Amino acid sequence: MNDDLKRTPMSMLDKEERIHNFNEVELGYTKEEAIKEANRCLQCKIPMCMKGCPVGHKIPEWIKAIKEDRLEDAYKIISEVSSLPAICGRVCPQEQQCEKMCVRGLKGEAIAIGALERYVADNVERSLEYLKKEPNGKKIAIVGSGPSGITCATDLAREGFDVTIYEALHRPGGVLAWGIPEFRLPNKIVDKEINLVEKLGIKIIYDTIVGKTISLESIIKDYDAVYIANGANKPKFMDIPGNEANGVYSANELLIRVNLMDGMLDESRTPIKVPKICYVIGGGNVAMDAARTIRRFGSETHIMYRRTHEELPALGDETIQAEEEGIIFDYLTTPIKILKDENNKVIGMECIKYELGEKGEDGRMSIKEIPNSNYNVNCDQVIYAISSEALNIATRDSDILHLKNGLIFANENETSIENVYAGGDTVTGPMTVIKAMEAGRKTAKKIIENLK
Amino acid sequence: MYKIISNSLITDNVYKLEVEAPLIAHSIKPGEFIIIMVDSMSERIPMAVYDINGDNIIIVYSVSGASTYELKNAKSIHSLLGPLGNESKFTFDTELYQDKKVLLLVSGTGIAQVNRISKRLNELEIENDIYSVDKSIFNEISVVNTNNLSDLISKYDAVLTVGSFEFMEKVVEISNILNKEVRVSLSPLMLDGVGLCGSCRVLIDGEIKFACIDGPEFDGTKVDFETAKKRMELFKTEEGRRYLREVEGNTFTGGATNE
Numbered sequence: 101m102n103d104d105l106k107r108t109p110m111s112m113l114d115k116e117e118r119i120h121n122f123n124e125v126e127l128g129y130t131k132e133e134a135i136k137e138a139n140r141c142l143q144c145k146i147p148m149c150m151k152g153c154p155v156g157h158k159i160p161e162w163i164k165a166i167k168e169d170r171l172e173d174a175y176k177i178i179s180e181v182s183s184l185p186a187i188c189g190r191v192c193p194q195e196q197q198c199e200k201m202c203v204r205g206l207k208g209e210a211i212a213i214g215a216l217e218r219y220v221a222d223n224v225e226r227s228l229e230y231l232k233k234e235p236n237g238k239k240i241a242i243v244g245s246g247p248s249g250i251t252c253a254t255d256l257a258r259e260g261f262d263v264t265i266y267e268a269l270h271r272p273g274g275v276l277a278w279g280i281p282e283f284r285l286p287n288k289i290v291d292k293e294i295n296l297v298e299k300l301g302i303k304i305i306y307d308t309i310v311g312k313t314i315s316l317e318s319i320i321k322d323y324d325a326v327y328i329a330n331g332a333n334k335p336k337f338m339d340i341p342g343n344e345a346n347g348v349y350s351a352n353e354l355l356i357r358v359n360l361m362d363g364m365l366d367e368s369r370t371p372i373k374v375p376k377i378c379y380v381i382g383g384g385n386v387a388m389d390a391a392r393t394i395r396r397f398g399s400e401t402h403i404m405y406r407r408t409h410e411e412l413p414a415l416g417d418e419t420i421q422a423e424e425e426g427i428i429f430d431y432l433t434t435p436i437k438i439l440k441d442e443n444n445k446v447i448g449m450e451c452i453k454y455e456l457g458e459k460g461e462d463g464r465m466s467i468k469e470i471p472n473s474n475y476n477v478n479c480d481q482v483i484y485a486i487s488s489e490a491l492n493i494a495t496r497d498s499d500i501l502h503l504k505n506g507l508i509f510a511n512e513n514e515t516s517i518e519n520v521y522a523g524g525d526t527v528t529g530p531m532t533v534i535k536a537m538e539a540g541r542k543t544a545k546k547i548i549e550n551l552k
Numbered sequence: 553m554y555k556i557i558s559n560s561l562i563t564d565n566v567y568k569l570e571v572e573a574p575l576i577a578h579s580i581k582p583g584e585f586i587i588i589m590v591d592s593m594s595e596r597i598p599m600a601v602y603d604i605n606g607d608n609i610i611i612v613y614s615v616s617g618a619s620t621y622e623l624k625n626a627k628s629i630h631s632l633l634g635p636l637g638n639e640s641k642f643t644f645d646t647e648l649y650q651d652k653k654v655l656l657l658v659s660g661t662g663i664a665q666v667n668r669i670s671k672r673l674n675e676l677e678i679e680n681d682i683y684s685v686d687k688s689i690f691n692e693i694s695v696v697n698t699n700n701l702s703d704l705i706s707k708y709d710a711v712l713t714v715g716s717f718e719f720m721e722k723v724v725e726i727s728n729i730l731n732k733e734v735r736v737s738l739s740p741l742m743l744d745g746v747g748l749c750g751s752c753r754v755l756i757d758g759e760i761k762f763a764c765i766d767g768p769e770f771d772g773t774k775v776d777f778e779t780a781k782k783r784m785e786l787f788k789t790e791e792g793r794r795y796l797r798e799v800e801g802n803t804f805t806g807g808a809t810n811e
């Protein structure tokens with residue numbers, strides 16, 4: 101037993117050095133570190149951590165296996181509930197889930213559950229094939245290869261279903277591939293996870309937009325069941341003057357250029373505009389990812405957020421790492437106008453200051469404008485990271501699914517059409533990887549029951 | 553990987569590419585477009601589909617920068633995404649145009665966008681003509697002098713124009729004076745083509761629209777051409793042109809089929 105109140109630290113890339121490259125920042129535990137951290141776990145009889153996990157990871161069980169250096173076993177226990185552990189270990193908001201509930205957190209720091217999950221995934225020879233059952237002759241189509249689609253596909257393929265995923269882009273993974281940057285989630289990790297699930301016989305068909313390249317009706321006809329998991333990624337722009345200026349981008353645009361199109365590599369032909377001074381508007385993971393990306397190209401980078409440090413919706417670790425990388429946070433401020441020159445180029449923003457008011461019903465602090473607090477900042481790039489909405493090309497042209505403000509309407513992932521399911525961000529709006537996986541997993545269960 | 557059937561020069565700096573793409577060939581409607589990636593490190597190039605030949609699609613493009621230069625030398629195609637955007641209103645809301653005369657007025661490679669619209673209108677027996685303002689890529693297309701646009705437009709009930717923003721703005725202006733319905737098919741900067749990025753945003757009636765999912769065709773009178781023109785400067789880099797000058801020497805025409 102290790103009764104250190106503090107968790108075992110993980111090695112990280114040097115902060116001066118890492119802003120010059122896109123290498124992964126967190127380096128992962130060594131065997132010694134992992135066992136040391138696993139030894140902090142109390143192996144609770146009633147494990148609170150599990151109550152915080154949306155997919156019901158048997159956390160103390162696999163932590164025990166790590167402790168005893170039985171990595172294969174740890175992996176098997178994890179695989180019962182998760183097919184993407186290398187990804188979840190890296191990007192899940194554990195601090196708001198399992199680690200938030202962990203009893204060791206009452207006095208001291210919670211167990212580093214995410215870091216341990218990642219340790220298992222990265223250090224064991226993995227395969228899911230041992231789980232695969234005999235083919236059952238039933239065909240399933242899945243729209244979108246994001247975490248929700250992949251999870252559903254994996255669970256179904258294990259059960260013996262013949263699964264085909266249709267993906268609009270030329271790469272699999274959804275947000276994992278085009279959104280979350282290399283320095284948090286390397287593409288080779290995503291590709292490795294996808295390779296593993298492809299070995300279960302899942303077919304991924306790229307460059308195929310359901311609703312355009314092939315119709316939703318045709319796949320409903322050709323398959324025994326369909327799961328729509330096409331995300332919610334249409335970026336929003338603030339409703340202020342100047343959005344059309346050259347130098348105003350959505351965070352998605354920057355991230356797609358850099359991640360999906362490999363813009364950080366010399367051999368990539370997709371251009372990136374590197375500003376001198378960049379302001380990223382927002383305070384969530386997307387804002388952090390965009391700011392940390394552009395910072396790596398050498399720009400002076402600011403994050404402008406309406407509320408304060410305490411209210412930042414981004415993961416705590418990401419905020420700390422962003423600060424370490426020299427990103428400047430401008431709190432209680434919002435732009436009201438983008439300033440441009442006669443060539444339509446961004447030259448700055450007019451901003452106003454806010455102050456915190458009362459706590460609102462949703463538990464968040466309200467904000468109010470400080471009169472006459474207007475001031476200007478200089479910059480040559482503005483990046484919006486202020487959330488996104490559903491688009492649903494798959495269902496747009498067919499009037500067979502009820503849409504609720506762009507989102508697909510589904511009751512416990514069942515749509516109004518028999519054997520057509522929907523889940524992940526496209527039903528909930530922008531959420532998390534693990535919620536998307538949970539929806540995929542629940543849907544797979546339903547499909548298995550309903551098609552018996 | 554998609555197989556190239558042919559990729560050849562048709563006239564100064566303009567090429568015709570035929571690629572095997574059965575799913576797109578059988579689903580793409582007039583007015584919709586595609587995005588091409590030559591290899592896995594290439595840019596995504598938005599292109600109209602000039603024609604369909606069985607399982608193949610045919611693209612007509614001018615070499616205007618680094619990516620179209622790469623396309624010219626391509627041996628195969630890594631990614632082909634489509635159909636993107638929406639069908640032209642002229643072939644979609646057909647009853648509106650039953651007894652109308654439609655003018656398809658283009659500059660440069662704009663011809664690629666209207667060819668299939670014209671074919672479909674012919675099938676629907678809706679009267680239509682294609683005119684180009686510059687020495688046309690295809691001999692059979694009529695040419696009109698920019699000074700005579702007003703006379704030409706006055707003979708029609710509705711206009712669809714495709715070309716550079718400068719050209720389309722002028723056509724809209726004239727059509728407005730003549731009180732004719734005028735639609736434009738826009739080609740702003742694009743990245744993903746499926747609504748993820750917003751780089752293709754244009755102001756339509758003061759509202760932000762994404763050309764790749766809401767367009768590319770819009771009511772010409774509602775388009776804010778001023779900002780649209782300026783946004784085109786964004787990535788139209790000197791670098792691309794410099795690169796071409798280097799590889800092509802001084803014979804390079806700068807892809808000036810539009811000017």
Ligand SMILES: Cc1cc2nc3c(=O)[nH]c(=O)nc-3n(C[C@H](O)[C@H](O)[C@H](O)COP(=O)(O)OP(=O)(O)OC[C@H]3O[C@@H](n4cnc5c(N)ncnc54)[C@H](O)[C@@H]3O)c2cc1C
Nearest residue numbers: 244246247248268274275310330331524525531532533536
């Ligand atoms: C920059 C960024 C950072 C994030 N960071 C985190 C984080 O650290 N932790 C966390 O938990 N969450 C994070 N999130 C949120 C998380 O990534 C999403 O909640 C999650 O990816 C949703 O999964 P999904 O499978 O529902 O959809 P998506 O991941 O969006 O996947 C949908 C897929 O469907 C495809 N598609 C769309 N339409 C069609 C169609 N018509 N036909 C075929 N295919 C189609 C898309 O191309 C895409 O591949 C982040 C999001 C972003 C944008």
Ligand SMILES: Cc1cc2nc3c(=O)[nH]c(=O)nc-3n(C[C@H](O)[C@H](O)[C@H](O)COP(=O)(O)OP(=O)(O)OC[C@H]3O[C@@H](n4cnc5c(N)ncnc54)[C@H](O)[C@@H]3O)c2cc1C
Nearest residue numbers: 598599600613614616617618619620661664739740787792
């Ligand atoms: C819907 C649509 C349909 C199109 N159809 C055709 C067609 O049928 N035939 C044809 O020849 N061209 C067409 N274009 C234009 C074509 O995509 C551009 O000429 C091409 O991207 C130029 O790339 P480049 O690197 O060779 O040139 P460069 O000038 O070096 O390009 C540099 C950058 O500007 C962007 N860019 C430059 N010009 C354009 C443009 N006109 N439209 C969009 N992006 C541009 C490129 O993405 C690139 O990032 C179409 C564009 C759109 C949006």
Ligand code: SF4
Nearest residue numbers: 141142144149202203
């Ligand atoms: S709550 Fe914390 S200490 Fe208890 S089993 Fe879970 S991880 Fe271990």
Ligand code: FES
Nearest residue numbers: 743745747750764
């Ligand atoms: S090209 Fe990205 S949204 Fe249109």
